[in-house]
Amino acid sequence: MQIDFTGKRVLVTGGTRGIGRAAVKSFLEAGALVAVNGRTTESTASGTAALGGGDRVFAAPGDISKAADCENVVNTAVEMLGGLDVLVNSAGVAQSGIIEDFDEAAWDRTLDVNLKGTFFCVRAALVALRESKGNIVNLASDAGLIGDPRLTVYCASKGGVVNMTRAMALELAPDVRVNCVCPGFIDTDMVRRDGIEKADDPAAEEQALIDYAALKRIGTPGEIASAIVYLASNEARFVTGAAFQIDGGSTAG
Ligand SMILES: NC(=O)c1ccc[n+]([C@@H]2O[C@H](COP(=O)([O-])OP(=O)(O)OC[C@H]3O[C@@H](n4cnc5c(N)ncnc54)[C@H](O)[C@@H]3O)[C@@H](O)[C@H]2O)c1
Incomplete structure (x- = not known):
């Protein structure tokens, strides 16, 4: 199966490292124009430079734990790309610890990036995605499907992403597809x-x-990127509201 994204416009949050970066590379290989979000102007610039720059890579810096930044990131991307076909919400944080380790600030740090940031990036992208009949891929986790001790707050955030994905899929159908991937340890x-x-x-x-x-x-970041690219492609045109496990079987039983 050869997936072609020539001329398609993609924004990847958290695209300077890890799974987001692997997704950026895969979309570029498939011919897309890609806006890369990192938390700061500097990290985004060094991330895009490490990708070899090129005229299909654009920088869209901003701290997506803040709703106003989500809007700026998306607006910058839409302006530079000339629209938007795919939004990948990969920015995320994980902190492990027992329940007593988490005060209000620590709860907010995780939920603000993983759940609130995903919601407000989607909200900001809706006009452009409805226009293009585009789609969204959220990064959830196997920890959004099953419990993991010492990851209670992360589980809360990713469980939220899984069910928010389903709700968004229903609300935005048939114009915009919304799916999430649930990686195991990568x-x-x-x-x-x-x-x-x-x-x-x-x-x-x-x-x-x-x-x-x-x-x-x-797992490897590339194995998750392959699933993201599939879900974002026309090959997945009948897929919405899915929580796609790519976890080596960690949630199988
Ligand atoms: N690595 C795993 O095992 C794993 C498993 C399941 C789910 N995930 C999820 O996949 C996504 C990517 O994780 P990863 O493993 O590549 O992590 P990573 O730490 O390598 O990369 C995360 C990226 O998100 C960015 N980021 C964090 N906070 C941000 C903010 N406020 N604003 C903008 N960018 C921000 C970071 O700068 C970084 O570029 C996350 O949502 C994570 O929860 C990862």
Whole structure:
């Protein structure tokens, strides 16, 4: 299956690192014009430079934990791209800890990026997406489908993304499709730098993450990017409201 995005206009939030960055690369390979969002002007500039720049890459910096920034990011992208066909909400944060570790500020930090930011980016993109009959792919998680101890707040945010995706899919049909992907553990900074490397016993932590998946390994960002590109493509034209697990079987039973 050859997916062609030539001339299609895509915005990826959190597109400078990890899964978002892999999605940006895949969309570029498929011929799309891509606006890349990072939290700051500097991180976005270095992220787009690392992608090799090129005349199909645009910078749309902004902190999507703030509704006003979501609007600015989307408006910048729509202006530079000349419209919008696909919105990928990949910006996200994860903090682990027991319930008592989370005060109001820590709750807000996670929910504001993962759930509020996703909602307000969608809201800001609606005019452009309705015009193009475009679609949205949200980054949820296997932690949005099943509980994970020490990730209660993250689970709350991603469970919210899963069900918000379904509600949006119903509200925006038939003009705009809305889906989410639910990755298991994927080898990005979120898991390796902020998780494995900070554990008391990094080797044991890595082995635990490997064992968590039925397929006995950690996934790659490219494996999630492939699913994102599929859902965003015309090949998935009958798919909306889906929560697509790409988790090596971690939620299978
Ligand atoms: N890595 C995994 O195992 C995994 C599993 C399931 C779901 N996810 C989800 O996939 C998405 C991407 O995660 P990743 O693993 O690539 O993480 P990552 O930490 O490698 O990248 C996350 C990106 O989001 C950006 N970001 C964070 N807060 C932001 C903000 N306020 N404004 C703008 N950008 C912001 C970061 O700068 C970074 O570029 C997240 O939503 C994450 O929750 C990841």
